Amino acid sequence: MLLFLLMLAAITGLVVGSFLNVCIYRLPRGESLNWPSSHCTSCERPLSWYENVPVVSWLVLRGRCRTCGAAISPMYPSVELATALVFAGGVLVYGLTPLMVVRVAFACALIVLFAIDLRHRILPNAITLPGIVIGFAASFFLPPGWVQSLIGILAGGGVLLALSEIYYRTRGREGLGMGDVKMLAMVGAFLGWPQMLLTLILASFSGSAIGLWVIATRKGGMQAALPFGTFLAIGAVIAAVAGDAILAWYISLYQ
DSSP, X not given: OHHHHHHHHHHHHHHHHHHHXXXXXXXXXXXXSSSSOSBOTTTOOBOOGGGOSTTHHXXXXXXXXXXXOOBOOTHHHHHHHHHHHHHHHXXXXXXXXXXHHHHHHHHHHHHHHHHHHHHHSOOOHHHHHXXXXXXXXXXXXXXXXXXXXXXXXXXXXXXXHHHHHHHHHHHSSOOSOHHHHHHHHXXXXXXXXXXXXXXXXXXXXXXXXXXXXXXXXXXXOTTOOOOHHHHHHHHHHHHHHHHHHHHHHHHXXXX
16 A cells, blocks of 8 residues: 555656746746746747656657757756655655645755756745745644744744855855745745754755865866755755754754
């Protein structure tokens, strides 16, 4: 029974992942999510249904449009597979519960933000602002509870806003965008303030490690822009799944 549920969840995730790809491509461009129908971004030809089968179509077409031969980014099947993993993992970790639905929706938002920030260095308000509202509303009925959620929103937005202001005043240029501020507030809304702080710590460490690697390999200098929202997304997924265990381990070091 569990195996069947996991397979069903994964298939559902593949379908949802196909829609997330639409969001990732169109939101930064200000395009409608409903119209026009799926089409090749190079020759504009509308895609047939069999060209829209998640992952399978990309493999059969060998990552190219069958009409113009333009390359289709591997980002598309990667997002679909990641979403399938999220859906199956959600069932495995949370079971068929309302919390699973909320956490899976949260993870889907993180996937979209991850990909858009990686490509365009922006974090759309269309994802972060509704995310804050939905996360806070859900907290009245589900963990982490509305108090922790509210503190997470205020602290999450406030911490990055303060750091951004300090960086600007000391370095004379923008260090973090308002998109990062809103995204961390969204994380706080869904996960509460303790796991929001854990997300920030994980994102900061991973971002610093990648930054040092960029400098060490001479692929960029101190001015190289790093998509911090991408690291926040990774940190938030880890915090959502293993945050309680990580925090308990950390606290045990001082007991």
